[in-house]
Amino acid sequence: MIWNIVSDSSCDLRKTAFEGNDTVHFETVPLRIQVGDREFMDDDQLDVPEMLVAMSAEKAASSTACPSPAAFANAFDKGDYTICFTISGKLSGTYNAAVLGREMVLEEHPEKKIFVMDSKSTAGAMILLIRKATELIREDTAGDFEGICDKLREYQATLRTVFTLENFDNLIKNGRMRPLVGTLLHALGIHVVADATPQGTIHVADKARGEAKTYKAITKLMSESKDCTGAEVVINHCENAASAQKLKEQIMKDLEVKRVDIVPCRGLTSFYAMEKGLIVGF
């Protein structure tokens, strides 16, 4: 029996992250990014810095598009038991596409089992879900698909996402969040800190002046959102490894977390987080 974990590309994990794992087949389904008349596929080969250069040179509106149901169906076909995670259904049509892909596969192969979960987030929260699913599959001896799905639902409800971006333009222009009050914020060195609501929408939570205060505002928000003792944390960054490291140090200083991993953004999250963005899943 083949266990299959499928995620859309906004999780930021590449297939290489799963090399050497023989228990589970792993596959990501790419979203697409349109910059002027150039289309970028958010696959493992995408050159993120090249895409960021194209974005800053482009004056025309840029946008993104979710994968097709057929792209999900192809990924689901590769296993007997599939667990799929998607970016928040409140931000993207990806979840709906995955649900349709599931129906397509089950019509032909009713014996397969496919669970599609809306992560209500993206990036690091999805990495944590993928990690948890891998652990549960490894521990499983009875093929208890439903039991694993229930545990993942419980785990998803404990996950939180906090993020700070230098630039919210693409989120606002593409209608993924309401315009920020005060467009001069950035010029004044003020950083906006936002979080994910339980429904999977974006909420502006705080503002801070300067990098150090921004990281403290993030750890404060983290500790207010749940007890972070023993939590696993993932920081996804858009071409900003140095700041991700500083934020990691602040998190380890302020909170009793178990571990903090740093992961570079792939294409979709880079398009929205834009250069210097930091996304924390925990």
Ligand code: X90
């Ligand atoms: O379907 C599509 O075209 C994809 C649209 C995706 C839109 C938003 C992506 C945001 C990623 C910022 C972190 C946000 C975390 C909030 C979770 C609720 C980068």
